[in-house]
Amino acid sequence: MPDNYKEWPEKIPFTLWGYRTSIRTATDTTPYYLVYGIEAVHPVELEIPSLRILLESQVLEANWIQVRYDSLVMLDERRLNALYHVQLYQKRIESAFNKKLKPRGISEGDLVLKSVKALLPIDPRGKLKPNWAGPYLVKKILSGGTVHLTDLDENDFTNPTNLDQLKKYYP
Structure with missing residues (x-):
């Protein structure tokens, strides 16, 4: 958190990074993945390698290229899956909203x-x-x-x- 209003310009990139790499409820995935087709590597993972980073570092370059190509081919399917999640999320929100609606009982001629x-x-x-x-x-x-x-x-x-x-x- 910035101490004063003059520090906001320095904090905006970190805020955007956090937003883009966190899972959204509506899509069940991160915005970063939907754009680039791969999960983002967090700066902490460079200092303390995670299991994902360790496994990717041991893969041969030809195999890594093939896996990356396969993930890009599957990206359209993942985006469609995110679209289905958005539609289901909208239906859940709509049903929650409609529970609060009161029927007015107004008809033609009233x-x-x-x-x-x-x-x-x-x-x-x-x-x-x-x-x-x-x-x-x-x-x-x-x-x-x-x-x-x-x-x-x-x-x-x-x-x-x-x-x-x-x-x-x-x-």
């Missing part, structure tokens, strides 16, 4: 209230301004949670509204 977003940076009513406007009539629900609304005089809104900005109105 009366709803719409959340009011502040158009002006300063509202003279302050915290006493209304949070909901309406009631409005749900004209059509599209895929992805998009809703077309009309007011009670059958005047259509020009822009669709997101379903999560609505709540059911009970007269």
Whole structure:
């Protein structure tokens, strides 16, 4: 950790090295491996050789070239595997997010209230301004949670509204 803000430029390369050589949860591999097709040699491994370094140092050059070529051929498969891990990770995140969602129970023809977003940076009513406007009539629900609304005089809104900005109105 730097002691003051002037030391950050010297620390950035070490931070990036740590980021690029640590395993990401989403891909189950390191970004360095996905780019170069081989795991990075950490500076500590040069001083205190690891088993991997010792084994590679005893391999003949022709064998090392063949192993390296084979690993580069398999790199596309490893990248596809990382892509599958990303997709599985996204599904896990989505399911965790969707557990917290509450079904709104809004259907076409229902009366709803719409959340009011502040158009002006300063509202003279302050915290006493209304949070909901309406009631409005749900004209059509599209895929992805998009809703077309009309007011009670059958005047259509020009822009669709997101379903999560609505709540059911009970007269």
